[in-house]
Amino acid sequence: MDLNSLLHSLIPSFTSVGLLLSYFGYLAIFGSVLPGKIVPGATLSDGTRLHYRCNGLLSLTLLVLLLGGGVAVGFVSPTVCNLCCCGIMHFLVIVDRGLELLSATFIFCFVVTLLLCVAGSISHDKGSSLKPHVSGNWIHDWWFGIQLNPQFMGIDLKFFFVRAGMLGWLLINLSILAKSLQDSNLNRSMVLYQLYCTFYILDYFFYEEYMTSTWDIIAERLGFMLVFGDLLWIPFTFSIQGWWLLRNKVDLTTAAVVANCIVFLMGYRIFRGANRQKHVFKKNPKAPIWGKPPKVIGGKLLASGYWGIARHCNYLGDLLLALSFSLPCGISSPIPYFYPTYLLILLIWRERRDEARCAEKYKDIWAEYCKIVPWRILPYVY
Numbered sequence: 001m002d003l004n005s006l007l008h009s010l011i012p013s014f015t016s017v018g019l020l021l022s023y024f025g026y027l028a029i030f031g032s033v034l035p036g037k038i039v040p041g042a043t044l045s046d047g048t049r050l051h052y053r054c055n056g057l058l059s060l061t062l063l064v065l066l067l068g069g070g071v072a073v074g075f076v077s078p079t080v081c082n083l084c085c086c087g088i089m090h091f092l093v094i095v096d097r098g099l100e101l102l103s104a105t106f107i108f109c110f111v112v113t114l115l116l117c118v119a120g121s122i123s124h125d126k127g128s129s130l131k132p133h134v135s136g137n138w139i140h141d142w143w144f145g146i147q148l149n150p151q152f153m154g155i156d157l158k159f160f161f162v163r164a165g166m167l168g169w170l171l172i173n174l175s176i177l178a179k180s181l182q183d184s185n186l187n188r189s190m191v192l193y194q195l196y197c198t199f200y201i202l203d204y205f206f207y208e209e210y211m212t213s214t215w216d217i218i219a220e221r222l223g224f225m226l227v228f229g230d231l232l233w234i235p236f237t238f239s240i241q242g243w244w245l246l247r248n249k250v251d252l253t254t255a256a257v258v259a260n261c262i263v264f265l266m267g268y269r270i271f272r273g274a275n276r277q278k279h280v281f282k283k284n285p286k287a288p289i290w291g292k293p294p295k296v297i298g299g300k301l302l303a304s305g306y307w308g309i310a311r312h313c314n315y316l317g318d319l320l321l322a323l324s325f326s327l328p329c330g331i332s333s334p335i336p337y338f339y340p341t342y343l344l345i346l347l348i349w350r351e352r353r354d355e356a357r358c359a360e361k362y363k364d365i366w367a368e369y370c371k372i373v374p375w376r377i378l379p380y381v382y
């Protein structure tokens with residue numbers, strides 16, 4: 001593709017803007033009305049709590065059925081295979097208009113970030129700008145304030161954006177799958193990549209309530225980084241391996257497939273196990289961990305199970321999973337390894353920030369925890 005046609009395909013058409021807005025509209029409306037468990041979020045500094053409707057899995061299932069219903073019907077009854085093609089066509093739109101959707105999402109993110117900044121500076125209490133601080137649902141910075149958990153028409157924007165990003169990633173992957181079916185070049189690598197990512201995304205939505213106690217929701221400010229990260233970065237860069245596999249053929253040996261599966265299963269076990277243990281501990285600090293009473297420091301920090309092996313074992317699990325998503329692409333190119341490399345940098349940086357936050361919040365208890373569990377992410381290495 002020459003530069004001219006590349007630039008041309010980056011200009012969003014009405015169709016791509018319409019697709020994007022319909023997508024957000026669907027998530028906003030169905031996310032608000034579909035039934036789901038109502039989960040209380042972390043307690044804010046003013047003692048209040050936000051509540052989250054965890055119906056991501058239902059919203060996802062309904063959307064995929066609506067878009068791809070034709071595919072299923074087509075497989076069941078070949079006489080209605082027009083519907084089958086129609087289902088595939090719905091997904092193909094994303095691959096065919098990938099660059100336009102990318103630039104439309106970029107513009108959307110830019111506008112949202114700008115609006116958040118304007119809303120923050122208008123509502124900012126200038127009298128409190130002497131020192132950055134958190135008060136209630138607000139983070140007051142030197143020059144402007146920003147809401148820790150901004151709400152729009154009853155929708156929590158942070159929770160909404162990360163849901164849109166994760167579901168967007170699945171839709172892009174399904175679109176890549178539809179393209180490879182259309183081109184008749186579905187192979188082992190593509191199947192493995194699709195299975196791993198689909199499992200990871202479904203699992204994310206199955207345990208969506210765990211998201212309510214993560215750093216992004218409880219501590220991160222919703223600005224440039226989070227908006228672009230959730231809406232643009234997650235769906236478009238996490239799927240790089242899939243795009244790459246559409247254009248490159250890989251011959252995986254059976255041993256490579258087995259090794260790849262082992263990395264995936266290990267990663268999943270550590271990632272989900274660690275996140276679950278923390279979640280269970282926060283709800284009931286006496287709940288057994290690996291069948292034994294938990295070791296608790298200062299009544300607040302868990303030092304058993306994965307949290308007794310490294311202070312962020314969950315990051316290790318996530319990194320192994322990220323690696324397993326790239327291994328189906330073989331080792332002939334560094335491009336598919338962009339995601340695990342990026343995640344490594346992000347999680348090391350995040351671990352440092354979380355460490356600073358916890359050291360300030362838990363003071364001596366945190367210092368004691370660090371003594372008992374000296375490793376940050378990977379025991380004996382880091």
Ligand code: NDP
Nearest residue numbers: 213214215216275300301302303307314315318350354358
């Ligand atoms: P954590 O889920 O590890 O949450 C950190 C918080 O947990 C701390 O701030 C503290 O909060 C609490 N905590 C820390 N140690 C303990 C302990 N020993 N006992 C009890 N509570 C403790 O981090 P994240 O929110 O960053 O990550 C959540 C998941 O999301 C991870 O698995 C991560 O890998 C994944 N992730 C994935 C990304 C991706 O792009 N794929 C990006 C970022 C995250 P408190 O004040 O509540 O005690």
